Amino acid sequence: MTFQFYMPTRIMVGRNCLSENGGRLAELGSKAFIMSGKNSAARNGSLRDMTAALDGENISWYHYNGVKPNPSLEDVRKAAALAQGEKTDFIVALGGGSPMDAAKAVAVLAAGKVSDEALLSQRTFDRVLPLAVVPTTSGTGSEVTPYSILTNDKLRTKSFLNSEQIYPRLAFLDGRYTMDLPESITGATVIDALSHAAEGYLAVRAMPPGRALALESLRLIGEMLPLLANGTPLSLEQRDKLLYASMVAGIVISQSGTTAVHALGYSLTYFKGVDHGAANGMILAEYLRFIEKERPGETGTILRALGMETPDELEDLTGAILGRLSLDMREISRFASIAIRAGNILNTCPKPSEEDLIRILTNCFSNEGE
Ligand code: NAP
Numbered sequence: 338m339t340f341q342f343y344m345p346t347r348i349m350v351g352r353n354c355l356s357e358n359g360g361r362l363a364e365l366g367s368k369a370f371i372m373s374g375k376n377s378a379a380r381n382g383s384l385r386d387m388t389a390a391l392d393g394e395n396i397s398w399y400h401y402n403g404v405k406p407n408p409s410l411e412d413v414r415k416a417a418a419l420a421q422g423e424k425t426d427f428i429v430a431l432g433g434g435s436p437m438d439a440a441k442a443v444a445v446l447a448a449g450k451v452s453d454e455a456l457l458s459q460r461t462f463d464r465v466l467p468l469a470v471v472p473t474t475s476g477t478g479s480e481v482t483p484y485s486i487l488t489n490d491k492l493r494t495k496s497f498l499n500s501e502q503i504y505p506r507l508a509f510l511d512g513r514y515t516m517d518l519p520e521s522i523t524g525a526t527v528i529d530a531l532s533h534a535a536e537g538y539l540a541v542r543a544m545p546p547g548r549a550l551a552l553e554s555l556r557l558i559g560e561m562l563p564l565l566a567n568g569t570p571l572s573l574e575q576r577d578k579l580l581y582a583s584m585v586a587g588i589v590i591s592q593s594g595t596t597a598v599h600a601l602g603y604s605l606t607y608f609k610g611v612d613h614g615a616a617n618g619m620i621l622a623e624y625l626r627f628i629e630k631e632r633p634g635e636t637g638t639i640l641r642a643l644g645m646e647t648p649d650e651l652e653d654l655t656g657a658i659l660g661r662l663s664l665d666m667r668e669i670s671r672f673a674s675i676a677i678r679a680g681n682i683l684n685t686c687p688k689p690s691e692e693d694l695i696r697i698l699t700n701c702f703s704n705e706g707e
């Protein structure tokens with residue numbers, strides 16, 4: 338057995354974990370740049386609790402609420418200029434993957450002069466500001482990953498910043514902040530976490546502890562999928578479970594990376610405006626059918642952890658939660674030609690050809706013959 342496992346984030350889980358562990362923030366500096374989206378952080382209590390914790394430690398702060406969903410390179414440069422002007426010691430993110438990923442890029446860009454090319458290709462930087470994060474979707478798992486996924490308008494897809502230096506130092510997970518997530522965002526983000534666990538289990542870079550965590554996450558998410566498909570309102574305890582399951586799935590991809598599902602999903606988000614998690618979820622069952630041909634034992638293990646027998650059952654539930662999308666053959670060919678160049682294709686076993694990707698997308702989305 339040969340593997341490495343590196344996870345430097347201090348993960349604090351539980352009710353009031355932010356107010357009870359506010360002292361940890363003082364380890365990061367005395368001026369914080371808080372990043373969030375437009376509305377949710379102010380409504381779900383995370384902004385109030387974070388600013389109270391910072392005030393309690395005499396840490397001054399500036400709140401930037403301009404992070405848009407799927408932040409672009411241009412967006413993070415603007416925020417980094419502001420953070421630099423504020424003479425920030427550390428970055429705080431409140432929100433889903435978008436504020437957390439934007440904060441990771443700002444942590445690099447506000448600490449030194451870095452070109453777009455260097456940002457997306459270098460694994461180490463001279464200096465990176467420390468980060469504290471509060472996830473409020475469940476989710477991307479970005480609170481425990483070394484990745485920041487940024488919209489790249491030059492390449493018309495999403496590109497990765499991947500550096501161990503952007504692992505958040507502190508992650509505060511309190512399910513209360515996710516209580517008012519709308520049904521559609523809950524469904525899409527939970528299915529992103531499900532994709533992370535399933536892809537992480539099957540990835541070329543998968544390893545034993547990551548696989549054990551993937552099964553833990555799949556088991557918890559599998560219990561929730563029927564509730565999400567029925568539109569049953571979730572209790573606080575169920576929200577806690579989902580936040581935990583998505584963090585665990587984040588640890589899985591922090592070590593193993595994602596695979597073809599994410600590579601294909603990026604075009605659905607970039608060109609069709611489909612939420613990140615929904616984009617993955619619409620492809621996941623067909624991806625399992627593709628992998629099943631060579632690795633039926635492993636796809637069977639994933640399905641059993643979810644409480645299912647076949648990819649068809651998964652497809653029925655994800656379809657009920659996410660709805661359906663159609664693409665024409667021109668779009669399908671274009672999206673496959675973009676995805677085949679993505680790094681996560683090399684992390685897929687068996688490695689799909691461009692024709693395989695066209696077949697996967699056709700089976701999921703073709704509207705021809707309707
Ligand atoms: P998101 O883009 O961060 O947020 C989506 C929407 O949810 C926003 O409108 C946001 O509103 C709202 N929202 C967030 N928390 C809420 C709450 N508690 N209550 C009500 N509304 C809330 O969604 P996401 O799916 O978490 O993140 C997607 C991004 O993460 C994508 O860019 C994706 O590529 C990336 N991602 C990163 C990783 C990684 O490892 N780094 C992994 C997977 C995906 P506000 O704008 O008002 O906050």
Ligand code: FE
Binds near residue numbers: 477533
């Ligand atoms: Fe994802």
